[in-house]
Each structure stands twice: as structure tokens, then as C-alpha cells.
Amino acid sequence: MKGWRPPAPFLLLLPAVLVLAAVVIIPLILSLYSSFTPFRLTQPASLYTFVGFRNYARILTDLEFWTAFGRTVLLLTVALNVEMLLGLGLAMLVEKATRGQRLLRTIMMFPMMFSPILVGFQFKFMFNDNIGLVNNALQSLGLTNQAIPWLIDGSLAFFAILVAEVWSSTSVFAILILAGLLAMPKEPIEAARVDGCTPWQTFRYVTWPFIMPFAYIAMTIRSLDVARAYDIVKIMTDGGPAKRTELLWTLVSRTAYADARMGLANAMAYVAILLSIVFTVYFFRKLSAARTQIAAEW
């Protein structure tokens, strides 16, 4: 028997291809396909009913979805800006430190070492209206004598989530910007001072253009993070009260597992991923523009 033998490279790559297919490609195709069906976990047969773009059409007019979408974008915008400012401030302070800079850098990374679930629990406790640290502190300082319903009022809960997010991830900005500051040549700053710049002008015209690419890298990383924000919210409010802190991914998971409407949930997930891609592309554009500007060699 003269059997056909596949070429060696093909054979050698085959295991990798099989593993990739099993864990990435097939689930991806399956989920994409299921977003075109009315698939419910409780009715497996519904997986075979093809409904075209009905799920997507439904999302387009779904107020709940767009509210969660808008809230996610809002959280992303506010969190990224606040983290950017705080991270920049932190990085500049640490860069000024003449002693113990290494220690400060390590301490700065602590929040990143905690699981987001733990951060969620921690802040849930701190913002608790009865026994929380925040109310306790406010009352002791005499700033208020009421128990502020942090996690119960919609916008206060949003604020509490924002604080938790910012606390846990400002260090991403701080570390990347610090890396930029440390890599920056010192002479242009001195040249700017001699050229007549005030400290603010020196920052604005010399330091900032230089660290901008580093800030954009942090933005890219963090925009992906926040666009898929789930764990902290899940723990702190679970999208509540009355869906007033619902974000994209808490909505997706509720639709998928609580309502068991997997097809619709998958469609939502693909729209959400689109959002992430848009942000990533946007920040990458900014990054490469900023890099060309400072003629970076990387």
C-alpha cells in the first residue's frame, strides 16, 4: 500500500493547531454562531434555529443594553482620566525622591497585587453605610451625621466603584509614567529652564511630550481592563441597586446565566468586544503618533 504521508512541518505543527482549535478557535466560532441563534441554556435544541441578525437588531433597540454600554464608556473615561492624573502625580513625586525610591516603587505596585475580587470586598466593606470606614470617618470628622447610602444610591454606588477601580489600577499609570520619566534625558529639561521656562512650561512643552507615549500604553492596557470590568462591580453592587450600576459585562453575564439567553448574551459580548477594539485602535494610533514625535527608538 502506497499511503500518502503529510509533509513533516505539517505533522510537527499539528498538535499546536489542534490545541489552539480546541481552546480558542472552535469556542470562538461556536459563540459567534450562537449569537445568530435564540440559544437558551434551558433549551439546547434552540441552538439549531438560525435567526440571522435578530439578536443584534434587538440589542440595537435595547435601552438596558445601551444604558450599560454608556455607563461602561463613562466609567472608562472618568477612571482613565483620574488614574492618568493621579498616576502622573505619583510618578513625578516618586521620581523626585532621592532616597528609598526602590521601596516606594514596590509599595506603589501593591494595589496591583490584590485580586480584583478582594478589592471589591474591601471597598464593599469600606463603603458600607452602617459599619463602613468611610461613613465612620466622615461622621467622626463631623462632616455629616447621616449614614450615607454609598452602595444603595445609584450615582454614589457608581462613585464607589470608580474609587475602587482607581485605587486598584492607578499604579499601572504611575509605573509606566515613572518608567518614562526615568528614561527621559535630563538635559532638555535643563535647556528648557535656561530657555526661560517656568516649571509648568517645562512640564507642558518638554516633559509631557516625552512621557505621552508611556501614558498611552497605560491607557491602552487600562481601556481594555475597564471595558471588560466585571469582578469589582459584581462583588460591590452586582450591577444593582435596580441595575443602576449595570456595566456591559455584568449585563452580559446576567443575560447568559441568570436569564439563560446565551444567544443574545453572545451577541452583546461581540458588540462589547467591538468597543474594546475601537478603544485599542484609538490609543494605538495616539501612541504611534506620540512615539514618532519624540523620535523614540523603540
Added chain:
Amino acid sequence: MATVSLEKLVKRYGSLEVVHGIDLEVADREFIALVGPSGCGKSTTLRMIAGLEPVSGGNLKIGGRVVNDLPPRARNLAMVFQSYALYPHMTVRENMGFSLKIAGQKPEEIAPQVEEAARTLDLTHLLDRRPSQLSGGQRQRVAMGRAIVRQPDVFLFDEPLSNLDAKLRTQMRVEIKKLHAKVQSTVIYVTHDQVEAMTLADRIVIMRDGYIEQVGTPEDVFQRPHSKFVAGFIGSPPMNLKDAEIADGQVVFANGDRLPLPARFKDRVTAGQKVTFGLRPDDLYPTGHGIHSGEDADVHRQDLRVILTEPLGNETLVFSDFAGAEWVGRMLNPRRLSPGEALPFCFDLSQAHLFDRESGRTLRG
């Protein structure tokens, strides 16, 4: 246009004092060169003048006004850095116009000034490039252009040519000299290269370990060094400096070789005094191949054995053996010499120097 005065200027880093109370008066429009070996405090001094380093003690005056605590922007000076320190994200045009923009001038006022400076420095065709697209020499010129555009009271240069190759360095040296003639500003120029200092400066300040060793015109520091250090630092190749003792009205070297005591030191030394004898290569030459310092030159003749020669074309450096050491001489209208050859040399003793061996100070009045 301004004078600069340093009065007992001190710089400390923590408990480490690196500039020890130096005094210096720089006249308006003067070109001053600060020279000295690496680490002697030249940059530190310059940076204090610029306002980039706080003054730890003494007074710093620019145009008669004490500026110790003024930030750099209030001092109206321009500085050219060794690494050029161009703004990497700005074009040449923006780099050069930056200080004017900061000063609040309008773009249409800035443009002609930048273009004028670019013409002077032959940078017109590069105005829209970024620093990363320029060669070292071009970056250097942009750095100078940026300084000129500011029209400062005082120009500060910190080893501006040390990153250039030898040819470009010579060329830029001439450019800087022309520039000073044109802009007529006060210039303080730091270099470790004594040739740059000699060719450019009106006066040279020689620094060593945070002290000023000597201040003087190039002729001064070359012909009348106050100390052994200055004598050895200025001049290339360096002055021959050999330890000796005074005995029987002669200069006696360690191995017993002798030279007559130069006439001008007769009354200034005592028998048994430990000295360092100094003679420049120009004043030690094979007979017939050098120039006496004058008709009444006090020339001592002696046969020396040649160890090694370095032909430079128009002249040859001759290393010869005397008093158990190697002495450098300069041979004009050179002919070929072979190592080991003995030939008559002239020591022009009227140009010789004697320094106290302990203190290193000159023994001349």
C-alpha cells in the same frame, strides 16, 4: 551685555564640598575659558552661573545684581550643553524659536530671527528636520543657534565640541570665535581641552580640585604659569618638569646631572632648596633647529642621546635622555634622526621655570 562676578562661590553636595570659594570677575563682552582636568568643578561652576545648581555659599552677580536665588529664566543667559540637549520632539525651527515662544513673541516675530540665525550657522536647509535626523555637527550648530536666537546677556558653553571629531572640532572652534566677534556677548566657555581655551579665550581660568589655580590671558598662563600644575596643563606637548635641587649655584638632578641656574632665579633660591625644573619642548631643540628667545638668550649646550622621535611633518618631537629621564624637545626644519643617535642640543634657560617642589608655586618674582 553683562558682567559676571563670582565672590567666594562655594558648592557643596551634602557634606562634600566640590567648589571651594572661588573668586572671578568676568568683564562685559569678555570670552572666558574655564579649563581643568575632568572632575575639577568646571561644570558645577557653570551650572551655578546658569542657575541649574543652587549656590551653597558666596555671591553670584550678573550685571551687578546678586542672582543667587533667581531661577535660570530670570538670568537671561543661554547655555550650550555637551550633549546639545535639543528638544527631540521639535523641529530645528521650533527648537531655535522655543525661547522666543516662551517669552511670548508672536510667530511672525520669531520666524525672521530664527531664519537669520539659521543663515549664520548654515542651517537653513535643515529647519524642518527633527534632531534625530541630524548629524552630530549639525545638532551642535542647532544648539548654538538656539542660544544665539535668545540674544542673551551671557553665553555659557559646557564642552560644546567634545562630542565632535577632530576636524569638525577645529572648524567649529573657528565658527565660535567668529560668532563671538559678531554677537559681542559675554561668554563663559568650559573645556578640558587647553588648545580650545588658548585659541578662543580672552582670559583663561585654570581650575583644579575646586580651586582656581590661575587666571590670565593665554600668553600669561603659557609664559608665566604660577604653578607646576598650570605649567604642566597648558601647552602641548606638556612642559618637561623634573625634580632637582639647588647646589653650587646650579640645578642638580637626582642622578647628578646638572644645568646652570637660570639667571633670573639667582637671587630667588637658596642652596639645598628642593625645586622642580621646567622647560617647554620649544626651548629644548637640536642645535640649529630651534629659535632662541632673544639675542641675549641664556642658552646652554649639551649633547643628548635620542630615544625616540615623533615626526609631525613641519616639525619633529624629539624624546631624548637627560638626567635619567625622558625630555621632549621640538625640532624645527627637521631632518631624519635615528634612535640612539647623540647630537648637540640647546637648552634655552632664559625660558626655564623653577617651582618650589613642596608647594608647586613658581619661584619667579
